[in-house]
Amino acid sequence: MTTDLNTVPAMPPGERARVPLSQRLQGLGGNTRQYGIFGALVVIILLFQVLTDGKLLLANNVASLFQQNAYVMILAIGMVMVIVAGHIDLSVGSVVAFVGGVVAVSIRDLDVPWVLAILIGLALGALVGAWQGFWIAYVGIPAFIVTLGGMLLFRGLALVIVGETVAGLPASFISISKGSLPNALGFVSNADVVTLLVGTLAFVGLLVSQLRARRSLRKHNLHMEASGLFVAKLVLVAAGIAILTVILSFSAGGTPIVLVLVGVLVVVYSFVMGRTVFGRHVYAIGGNRAAATLSGVNTRKVDFWIFVNIGVLAAVAAVVTTARAGAAIAAAGQNYELDAIAACFIGGAAVTGGVGRVAGAIVGALIMGVLNMGLSIMAVDPAWQMAIKGLVLLLAVAFDLINKRRAGS
Amino acid sequence: MTADQRVPLVAMHGITKRFGAIEALVDVDLHVHAHEVVALVGDNGAGKSTLAKMISGVLQPDAGMIEIGGEEVALPSPQAAHALGVATVFQDLALCDNLDVTANLYLGRELRSRFARDDGRMEESARRVLRELKSRIPSARTPLRNLSAGQRQAVAIARTLIGNPRIIVLDEPTGALSVAHTAEVLTHVQRLRDLGLGVILISHNMNDVRAVADRIEVLRHGRNNGTFDAATASYEDVLAAITGAVPLGRRTSSRHIAG
Incomplete structure (x- = not known):
């Protein structure tokens, strides 16, 4: 007959330990472009920070x-x-x-x-x-x-x-x-409290959505990225949000209204493109x-x-x-x-x-x-x-x- | 020929289809049982794909009757056929290179939770289907562009298993594949039979047909031209039925075989 019937099954249950390293790296590779563009932004910011004397x-x-x-x-x-x-x-x-x-x-x-x-x-x-x-x-x-x-x-x-x-x-x-958003809550050593609050809320929202996504993966017994990598990513994002928040809190107005508008649009459309049937289509x-x-x-x-x-x-x-x-x-x-x-x-x-x-x-x-x-x-x-x-x-x-x-x- | 007295999964009686003045099919009969792979063979233009497209709901017959599970049905669209348990792998694979395996399996019939797609549930059952086929696809999250031709064909076949079909129509599934990939796909076809499905396999390749089919139905010029038990039929007899040659007359048949 043609071939043996005992080829390797697609994904044995309890796969996590058995995923070969090459495949893990490949999975990471799918996101390198995304990481690459973030890296490019950081490099350009640092470059101009130096070139413009801060x-x-x-x-x-x-x-x-x-x-x-x-x-x-x-x-x-x-x-x-x-x-x-x-x-x-x-x-x-x-x-x-x-x-x-x-x-x-x-x-x-x-x-x-x-x-x-x-x-x-x-x-x-x-x-x-x-x-x-x-x-x-x-x-x-x-x-x-x-x-x-x-x-x-x-x-x-x-x-x-x-x-x-x-x-x-x-x-x-x-x-x-x-x-900008009204500085309704006053200032802590010149930092606008509303801005600090918005930044905190943004991070908490992100954290909750990430944890929920992870819990859903666990519920269906699906492969998750290593928890170390997960935490490292969250820490990096938290640092980014914190830096932006603190800088903005010292600006003349605090949080620009358009930043809130753009932020809401980004969240909504990331959801539409990433998680809905319409986005998939x-x-x-x-x-x-x-x-x-x-x-x-x-x-x-x-x-x-x-x-x-x-x-x-x-x-x-x-x-x-x-x-x-x-x-x-x-x-x-x-x-x-x-x-x-x-x-x-x-x-x-x-x-x-x-x-x-x-x-x-x-x-x-x-x-x-x-x-x-x-x-x-x-x-x-x-x-x-x-x-x-x-x-x-x-x-x-x-x-x-x-x-x-x-x-x- | 088969001594099977059960109600066939699909039975087509007296199917006739014309395209303008051309008679694509004339009074064709075909039936398929569960746990059975029926190969539909014939020369180019014999009407194989036309017949398959009627079971898939892509084309509708001008005359004749289609029964599924013993009941007469109308199949006005692929969606209607799918709802009745007919799943089709078209000749030109309907897959998206930029999407992963799960997304392709569920394309056009995504599962939803309250507000969003239910990706977890889809990936879970995608993995189950891939396991049932014992396919060698590394992960349900692999984008299609990273798969070999054989693996892509496996995804196309796995796609038919979403939604618990009863009948699978495969139109030239090994058409453009290497020898190794062809073997892989044929084992998938056997698994479909092992899962209890009825399979209609359209193929040009007699080796493939003899490897997996239980029964061979020959079409010639849009008409039934012989039924063979795949286990016992001789290559020459089937070829003769395809080309219309008298089995002994090798000289007359040789010019037909090229295709």
Whole structure:
């Protein structure tokens, strides 16, 4: 007959001690790209901390790092989902200008309360996303074309709505981007207590979710990473959160409101991409669209909602951008799509789709943000700043590709 | 030929299918019992895949009747067929390279807990299925891109076992595999039979067929052209039925065999 019937079983129960070392390292290798990008961020921060004589990590600089880059992070979250599914969205910059214009005009000229204006903006973002999602998912036009059209269409509409700068927005609206959480609990030797509390809560939340995930693995008798490694990772993350929290607590305002906003979005979207059926289907579509379809995944519906989602996130970015500028201008959001796309690719997303993570995109956005800020503090000519950022993007993706090729063969 | 009097898992009677003017299948009968591997053989264009696609619900017959477990059924979609216990491994593997083994096994029918996927429960039963197949896949968390062609085929076969099917349809499972990987896949096919399932195996390769099949059904030009007991049938007889040649006339048959 053919072969012996006693081949090695897939996974003997009580596997933990028996997992060969090579396989353990391989399991670790799956995450090295993720660790690699975190490492790169730390190296770049340290490098600029030295080059700027310690100015980079001054409390107010760290706070404004988040305030300046919140829009990239928000857009990158939506963009990483689009890229993982194998698409691209070139329209987000124009959508930011369009939605920002509508929100500003509603507040100033139509006397709409700013909270309601924001809701209108979000609904408009969803509508824009549904429009593009329809052409991409149900008509089958490549996203590159649809969103290239959208880039022109929504920039044009922005120009129509915002003929001239719409300024004079209420202070409470502007504080979304420029404001911080109120220092309601006072100060401990100049450190804002609210910020310290937020940092502590963030860590406790992370700890609880990690422990719960671990308990679930144990319940099903599945392989867990060694507890030493688990604790080491937690300690590193705790140290990172602690450093950030303490620095921010000494900044002029404490915790920037946009940092809380971005933090909530990161948690929500990491969950969506990592733990839900929808997230799994996004990865499946990017990996092998035909296989996903044959397996019963409703690829059109997933595609559609991915674009509705990035439309909404572009509207959030529009609110943040308009609030930060204190006004809406038709040229707002210029090149934002490129910032978001760059953040995704620096953060390890694959051009071919199927690979990429929310956390990676955020780190990618932070790398670009730190570069911007560091080079600005060093008073590097903006022309050279642009050139340097271009090189960093190229090198990051090249590094990633070479790594993958080595691992693949 | 088989003396099995039990109700067959699948019985197809008088199946006819036309694509425009082409008669893909004419009045074809096929039945499969539990614990049985039925090989469906025939030359290119004989109608093997068309017949299989009707059991999988991908195509619907123009005439004829399909019974599953003795009851007449309609199979308007792959989902409907799957709900009735028919699982299919398509010729072009429907797998995602970027996902791990568990994710591929459950793709399109993920288990949910309250708010999220129930990854723990999925991985647990993925490992159980892989164990049942005694596959050599290192871990249910291995991404598909790190697996060999044979292991990927094992994942495709294991995927059919999710959701407790009764009938497995394998369309050319050894088509692009090396000798060693083919042997591995064939042992998986035998295990499916040992698990009590009915298996329909479509293949070009007579060696594979004779290694694992209990019965060989020949199609030629969309018609039944002979049933053989795999244990006793001679290679020449089966080949003659496939090509339509008279067993002795080797000269007339030689030009058909190439495919």
